[in-house]
Amino acid sequence: MLSTLVWFPIAGALIIALSGGIFDSKQLRNISLSIAIATFGWSLFLLTKFDFGLATMQFSESLAWLDQIGLSYRLGLDGLSFPLVLLNGLLLILAIYISNDIKRPNLYFPLMLLLGGGVNGAFLSQNLLLFFLFFEVELIPLYLLIAIWGGEKRGYAATKFLIYTAISGVLILAAFFGIAAFGSGDVTGFTFNYQDLNLEGVSKTTKGILLLLLLLGFGIKIPIVPLHTWLPDAHVEASTPVSTLLAGVLLKLGTYGLLRFGLGLLPEAWQAIAPFLAGWAVVSVIYGCLTAISQTDMKKMVAYSSVGHMGYIILALATATPLSLLGATFQMVSHGLISALLFILVGIVYKKTGTRNLNSLNGLLNPERGLPITGSLMILAAMASAGTPGMVGFIAEFVIFRSSFAVFPIQTILCMIGTGLTAVYFLIMIDRVFFGRFSVIRDGSDQIVTSIPFAQWQEKFPAIALALIIVFFGLLPNFATNMIESSAKAIAPNITFQ
Secondary structure, three states: OOHHHHHHHHHHHHHHHOOOOOOOHHHHHHHHHHHHHHHHHHHHHHHHHOOOOOOOOEEEEEEEEEHHHOEEEEEEEOOOOHHHHHHHHHHHHHHHHOOOOOOOHHHHHHHHHHHHHHHHHHHHEOEHHHHHHHHHHOHHHHHHHHHHHOOOOHHHHHHHHHHHHHHHHHHHHHHHHHHHHHHOOOOOOOOOEHHHOOOOOOOHHHHHHHHHHHHHHHHHHOOOOOOOOHHHHHHHHOOHHHHHHHHHHHOHHHHHHHHHHHHHHOHHHHHHHHHHHHHHHHHHHHHHHHHHHOOOEHHHHHHHHHHHHHHHHHHHHHHOOHHHHHHHHHHHHHHHHHHHHHHHHHHHHHHHHOOOEHHHEEOOOOOOOOOHHHHHHHHHHHHHHOOOOOOHHHHHHHHHHHHHOOOOHHHHHHHHHHHHHHHHHHHHHHHHHHOOOOEEEOOOOOOEEOOOOOOOHHHHHHHHHHHHHHHHHHHOOHHHHHHHHHHHHHHOOOOOOO
16 A cells, blocks of 8 residues: 555656657646646545554555565555655645646656655655665655756756765665664564664664764755755755755655654664754754845745754754654644745746845735735745744644753753744845835846736645645644654653653
C-alpha cells in the first residue's frame, strides 16, 4: 500500500520521459497533475485506514534486497511521517498546477514527479540505507530544476546547492554506517533496519560523534545558521513551483531526519547536546529574522524567513518532550503550508509586475490597477507566519513555546522575539508593496507602469486553497495533532532533562 506512494509517481515520470513528442506541454502538465492527484488521493485513502491511537508503524512493507550490506526494502508510516507525506502530496499538486508554459516539458514534469516520489520514499523508509538512497534521489531532480529553469544566476545557485547537499549526504552516510556497525545485534547481523538497531552498549563518546555527524548533515538540509547560505541563492534563482516544493517540504527532510534518526536512535547523546542545540536554535531564529528585515527582494526575504522559522523546530527537538515533538512536527506542516503560500504569492507579483524589488513596488492593493486579492492573501500569509491566533502558525508556535519554556526558558524567550521580528519584516514588505499610491518600476526600466494585468482566478486558486487550509488547521488543529500525538509520545519517553 505504501509502495504506491513512492513508485506510482516515479513510474509516471518514466512514462512521460519516454513519451517523446506525443504530447504537448499542456497535455503533459495535465497528465502529471493527474498522477499527482491520484497519489495524493491514495494517501487520503490510507488516512481513512490509519489508527491515530497506534504509535507503531502501520501499513508496513518488508522485502529482502541486499542482505550482505544490510539493505532491505522496508517501508512504514506513523504519526511523525504521515503528516509530511500528506503535505508533500498536496504541494506537489499545487507546484505542477502552477507550472505553465514550461520549456522542455518532457524533462520538467518527470523531474517534478521523481522529486515527489523520492521525498515520499524518504519519509516512509524504515531502513537507514534506503532512506539515504531516497534522500539522494531528490538531489538530482532539484539540481536540474534549478539549473535549467532557474533565473540568471541559476548555474551558480544550482552548483552551490549541489555541493552543500553532497557534503550533507557524505556526513549522513558516515553516521549511518557507524550506527549500523555499532548498533547491529549478534542475531540480526549487520543491518541498517531501523527497528533492529540497538546502541545501548555503545560508549558516550562514540554516540556523540555519530550524533554530531547527523547534526551537521541534516543541519545543512534544514538549514541551520551558518550552514544556510545555499538556501537564499537557491530560492531566488528557482522558479516559483520549485521554491514552493523546496521550502514547503524538502527542508523538512532535515528536521525529520534529526527527529527520526538523531533523537530516535541516540537519545542519551541527544540529552547531552540539547542545551547547545537550543542555543543554536536561538541563533538561527534571530539571524534569519534580522537578515530578512534588511532584504529588498521579496523572495529573498521569504527565504530568510524560512531560516528563522526552522529554528523553532530545532528548539522543540532540543526540548524532546512529547508535547514539544508534537509541536515540532506540527510546525513542519505549518511552515510548509505558509511558506508555500508566500512563494506562490511572490510569484504572482513578479509575473504581473516584472519585479520583486520592494523599492520598485507600491500600492498593489489598488482595486482597479493592482492585485487586491493577491495583496489580501499576502496579509493573511504574513499574519499566519507571525503567529496570529486563528491560524496554523499560532498553534504550532504556541505548542513549541509552551513545552520548551519549562526546559529552556531563556532560549524560549529569545526565540519568541522572533515572532515579533517576523511581524516587522512582513509589515515592511506589505507597507512598501501593497499600500500607498500605485506605482510599478519593472526591473531594467526607469519608467513607472500605470497598470498591470489582473491575476486570473485559476492563477490565484492554489493560494486561496492554501489560505483556507491554514485557517482550517488554525481553528481545528486536532485533525493534525491527534495523528501526531501517539508517535510523539513513543519516541520521547527516555529523554529527561535535569
